[in-house]
Structure formats: structure tokens, C-alpha cells
Amino acid sequence: MTAISPSRQVLTDCVRMATAAPSLHNSQPWLFRIGGPAVEVHADPSRRLPVLDPDGREQLISVGAAIFTLRLAIRGAGYRCRSATFPDREEPDLVARVFVAGPAAATPAVEALVAAVPHRHTNRFPFAHTPVPDDVLDHLADAARREGATLTVAPPASRESILRLAREADQWLRVRPGYRAELARWSGTGVRHDGVPMWAVGPWDALEAVPIRDFAESVPLPRPTEKFEPYPTLLVLSTDGDDRADWVLAGQALQRVLLTATWQNLSTTPISQPVEVPELRRQLTDPAGGRIAQMVLRVGHGKAVGVTPRRGLADVMLRRAEPAPAGPAVDAAPQPGQRAESRARVDRRYPGGRVQ
Ligand SMILES: Cc1cc2nc3c(=O)[nH]c(=O)nc-3n(C[C@H](O)[C@H](O)[C@H](O)COP(=O)(O)O)c2cc1C
Known part of the structure; x- marks a missing residue:
């Protein structure tokens, strides 16, 4: 009892x-x-x-x-x-x-x-080319709603522009002073209890469509190339405000969505580059409609990854x-x-x- x-x-x-x-x-x-x-x-x-x-x-x-x-x-x-x-x-x-x-x-x-x-693990590897069923996406949107956030599935046209924004953001970030050094501090090959280990980084997309963050930048080994799914399912998590409490709310909604996706046997990748460059984040944001973008997520059917x-x-x-x-x-x-x-x-x- x-x-x-x-x-x-x-x-x-x-x-x-x-x-x-x-x-x-x-x-x-x-x-x-x-x-x-x-x-x-x-x-x-x-x-x-x-x-x-x-x-x-x-x-x-x-x-x-x-x-x-x-x-x-x-x-x-x-x-x-x-x-x-x-x-x-x-x-x-x-x-x-x-x-x-x-x-x-x-x-x-x-x-x-x-x-x-x-x-639940972040999966930076290619996903199967099969679409995520609508009812499963509805479950994910519902999970976000229950935490007070909004989750929108990007239709094909906005999917292409989100991917373009993410690639653009990646390029902007790479030349931002201190970005590479900070990335190197939080990734690498040494044994530690935090940061992103090299085995979790994943390959480059051969088509250069899916912009997976390059945690391997500081490592002098070539990053392998593989074909990613040509039409990734992308979701945008938004909140109706943008203060500190909204960010905490977004995090709670994010984890509820990720766990719901895991429950549905889906793999997930947060892609936050486009919301890390204010000019590009604004393009994902619709303040009039009460939607401030907090995170982009890629979901799909992936192979198992490590902890x-x-x-x-x-x-x-x-x-x-x-x-x-x-x-x-x-x-x-x-x-x-x-x-x-x-x-x-x-x-x-x-x-x-x-x-x-
Ligand atoms: C706010 C936030 C932003 C993130 N942005 C990215 C990202 O842009 N690219 C990426 O590959 N993973 C991203 N992640 C995933 C983290 O790198 C990941 O959660 C962390 O390395 C722990 O690994 P795990 O998710 O497998 O437990 C993000 C996670 C959070 C919470």
C-alpha cells in the first residue's frame, strides 16, 4: 500500500x-x-x-x-x-x-x-522513409496542449523553409565568435558524465537536407555520410508568450511530447539551430496567432541508439x-x-x- x-x-x-x-x-x-x-x-x-x-x-x-x-x-x-x-x-x-x-x-x-x-534518446541517424501516421501526430500535439504549448506539424512548403532556415542558422552559428569552442567543450571523445559523446553524433546527410548539429567539429576524424529520409517529419513547438515561465513550460511540453513519441515507438531529434538565431526564429514565430517558436523537432522511425x-x-x-x-x-x-x-x-x- x-x-x-x-x-x-x-x-x-x-x-x-x-x-x-x-x-x-x-x-x-x-x-x-x-x-x-x-x-x-x-x-x-x-x-x-x-x-x-x-x-x-x-x-x-x-x-x-x-x-x-x-x-x-x-x-x-x-x-x-x-x-x-x-x-x-x-x-x-x-x-x-x-x-x-x-x-x-x-x-x-x-x-x-x-x-x-x-x-527516450536523441537520435541523429537517418530515419525510415515511411510517414508518421496522422493519429500518432495528433497524440503528440495533444501532449503539447496538455502542458499549455502548441505543436504544429510542418506542411511540405514550410518543411522546406524550416530546413532552409536550419541550414542557414547552422552557418550563422559556426561563424559566431566562441561557438566552436563552446561546442568543443560540450562534446568529444574523453570519458565524462555530461556532454555529447562522439558515438551519439551521427553521420552527415548525403543530400545535406537534414541539418543535424555537427558535434564532431572539433574531432579530426571525417564524419561518415549517409542518406537521410528525403521528407523528414518536422514539428514546431510554440508557446503563447516568451518569458522565463514560458520557457519552463516549453521544456515540460517538450519532454511530454518526446516521451509520447517514444511510447509510440518513434525516434526524435531536437533541432534548435533555427531558434538560436533571433532573426531566423522570428520567421518561425507568429506572435499575432499566439505562437512563439521554442523548438523544432524531427520525428520518425529510427534504429535504436545508445544512452x-x-x-x-x-x-x-x-x-x-x-x-x-x-x-x-x-x-x-x-x-x-x-x-x-x-x-x-x-x-x-x-x-x-x-x-x-
Ligand atoms: C533545449 C534543447 C536543445 C537541443 N538542441 C539540439 C540540437 O540542436 N541538435 C541535437 O542534435 N540535439 C539537441 N538537443 C538534444 C540534446 O543534445 C540531448 O538531449 C542531450 O545530448 C542528451 O542526450 P539524450 O537526449 O539522448 O538523453 C537539444 C535538447 C534540448 C533540451
């Missing part, structure tokens, strides 16, 4: 699961603190990428992905939870406080997404365990600046199916 409140060990296991989240260049820019029936999630300023991500937008998307995974893990452990985004003005790096409420059995949807966590490294718990846990302030009542309305409880729950009942 589930205890009234989770033990520290249960919450520690949830934090461990949260560290499986994706992050920009596998920077894992998060820190956690367990205090009473709550887990704090902090951004780690020392793990920001100042050249690529001067505003910290992608850092907060990465932290948001970890927050979604934490919420999911808590739900999977049999507890309800609710999270408050940026709960303390005095502490800007405290991104969220996730309060654990009473016991609640995990739904099949929660179980499916929990099972997907260890199987990238993660830092151990000792490196991501803030040691001082302070008693957390009492959380809001389970059904209380969210405070201004806080995200609503409905966004903090994972309760979608998917119609069966298993994550491999």
Missing part, C-alpha cells in the same frame, strides 16, 4: 529519473533539493552556454524537461503533485517547487510515459535540506506567476499500447 507521503528514498528515486531528461548539449543544468514533501528544482548558472544561449532560454527549456520528468516520476510512484514555477522572487534560479500531495494510483497513461523515460551519460545524484543534489514552506491546498487556484495544477498533472488515458 502507498504511504500517505513519500519517503526521502522515493523522492530521491524520482530525482534520479528526472536527470534522464534531455538538455542542451547534455549540459544537465539542474540541481535538486528535497525538503519535506516537496522537491525544488534549480537552474545551475555554471552550466549555462553563454554563446549559444545568452538569455538562458534553452537552459530553462532543459530544466523544464527535468521538471516534467520529476512530476511524472512522482505520479508514477503513486502520488499527486503540483508545481509552482519561480515561487520565490528573491531566488531567480529556483525554477520550480514541486509539492507532493496525497497518494493517487498511477493511471495507465502515467505508467506508459514512465516506462518511456529510459527509452548518453548523466551525472550522479551526488553532483545534482543540493545538500542543505531545508523544510519546505507548506504547499498550497491540493485544489487551490494557482497564484499569479504560478502554473496551474492542471498542467502539473499527467492524467491522459491513452488507448492501450506499450512503450518498448
Whole structure:
């Protein structure tokens, strides 16, 4: 039987699961603190990428992905939870406080997404030439919507312009001062617990259509060339605002979409170059329609890829365990600046199916 409140060990296991989240260049820019029936999630300023991500937008998307995974893990452990985004003005790096409420059995949807966590990996290899079925794409759009974001499938014409923007962005970034040195710092052949290892980089697209980021730039070995799918399925994840809370929301939606895709046996590649160059990001953005582009995703049927490294718990846990302030009542309305409880729950009942 589930205890009234989770033990520290249960919450520690949830934090461990949260560290499986994706992050920009596998920077894992998060820190956690367990205090009473709550887990704090902090951004780690020392793990920001100042050249690529001067505003910290992608850092907060990465932290948001970890927050979604934490919420999911808590739900999977049999507890309800609710999270408050940026709960303390005095502490800007405290991104969220996730309060654990009473016991609640995990739904099949929660179980499916929990099972997907260890199987979700960024896949930078060619995908099969088969289209992703519409009903599967609907599931992905629904996953984003449930976190308050919008996911749009690019029709053929905009797919070509997104790919062009991504290639253009790649060229812009390569000549940005410090970009190559920063990329080299977060990739390579040495054994480490963060960054993108060489085996995860993938080949060049022989047709030069799909712009996979060149993490192998600093390595003096030639990168192999393979034919990628000629018509990649591209999705644009957008939010209706563009402040720090929106970036955290985008990260939570991103991880929910990625896990839903994994549950559907799809492979995924975040392609963030076009949203890293402001002039090009504007072209993907429709502020009048309430859509600010936060991320481009490629989805498809790919071969299995490996697991990238993660830092151990000792490196991501803030040691001082302070008693957390009492959380809001389970059904209380969210405070201004806080995200609503409905966004903090994972309760979608998917119609069966298993994550491999
Ligand atoms: C905000 C963000 C931006 C990312 N941008 C890219 C990208 O442009 N190209 C890429 O290949 N991977 C990108 N990724 C994927 C990360 O490199 C990947 O999550 C990280 O290396 C950990 O590997 P994993 O996803 O297999 O666990 C991005 C991930 C996040 C969260």
C-alpha cells in the first residue's frame, strides 16, 4: 500500500529519473533539493552556454524537461503533485517547487510515459522513409496542449523553409565568435558524465537536407555520410508568450511530447539551430496567432541508439535540506506567476499500447 507521503528514498528515486531528461548539449543544468514533501528544482548558472544561449532560454527549456520528468516520476510512484514555477522572487534560479500531495494510483497513461523515460534518446541517424501516421501526430500535439504549448506539424512548403532556415542558422552559428569552442567543450571523445559523446553524433546527410548539429567539429576524424529520409517529419513547438515561465513550460511540453513519441515507438531529434538565431526564429514565430517558436523537432522511425551519460545524484543534489514552506491546498487556484495544477498533472488515458 502507498504511504500517505513519500519517503526521502522515493523522492530521491524520482530525482534520479528526472536527470534522464534531455538538455542542451547534455549540459544537465539542474540541481535538486528535497525538503519535506516537496522537491525544488534549480537552474545551475555554471552550466549555462553563454554563446549559444545568452538569455538562458534553452537552459530553462532543459530544466523544464527535468521538471516534467520529476512530476511524472512522482505520479508514477503513486502520488499527486503540483508545481509552482519561480515561487520565490528573491531566488531567480529556483525554477520550480514541486509539492507532493496525497497518494493517487498511477493511471495507465502515467505508467506508459514512465516506462518511456529510459527509452527516450536523441537520435541523429537517418530515419525510415515511411510517414508518421496522422493519429500518432495528433497524440503528440495533444501532449503539447496538455502542458499549455502548441505543436504544429510542418506542411511540405514550410518543411522546406524550416530546413532552409536550419541550414542557414547552422552557418550563422559556426561563424559566431566562441561557438566552436563552446561546442568543443560540450562534446568529444574523453570519458565524462555530461556532454555529447562522439558515438551519439551521427553521420552527415548525403543530400545535406537534414541539418543535424555537427558535434564532431572539433574531432579530426571525417564524419561518415549517409542518406537521410528525403521528407523528414518536422514539428514546431510554440508557446503563447516568451518569458522565463514560458520557457519552463516549453521544456515540460517538450519532454511530454518526446516521451509520447517514444511510447509510440518513434525516434526524435531536437533541432534548435533555427531558434538560436533571433532573426531566423522570428520567421518561425507568429506572435499575432499566439505562437512563439521554442523548438523544432524531427520525428520518425529510427534504429535504436545508445544512452548518453548523466551525472550522479551526488553532483545534482543540493545538500542543505531545508523544510519546505507548506504547499498550497491540493485544489487551490494557482497564484499569479504560478502554473496551474492542471498542467502539473499527467492524467491522459491513452488507448492501450506499450512503450518498448
Ligand atoms: C533545449 C534543447 C536543445 C537541443 N538542441 C539540439 C540540437 O540542436 N541538435 C541535437 O542534435 N540535439 C539537441 N538537443 C538534444 C540534446 O543534445 C540531448 O538531449 C542531450 O545530448 C542528451 O542526450 P539524450 O537526449 O539522448 O538523453 C537539444 C535538447 C534540448 C533540451
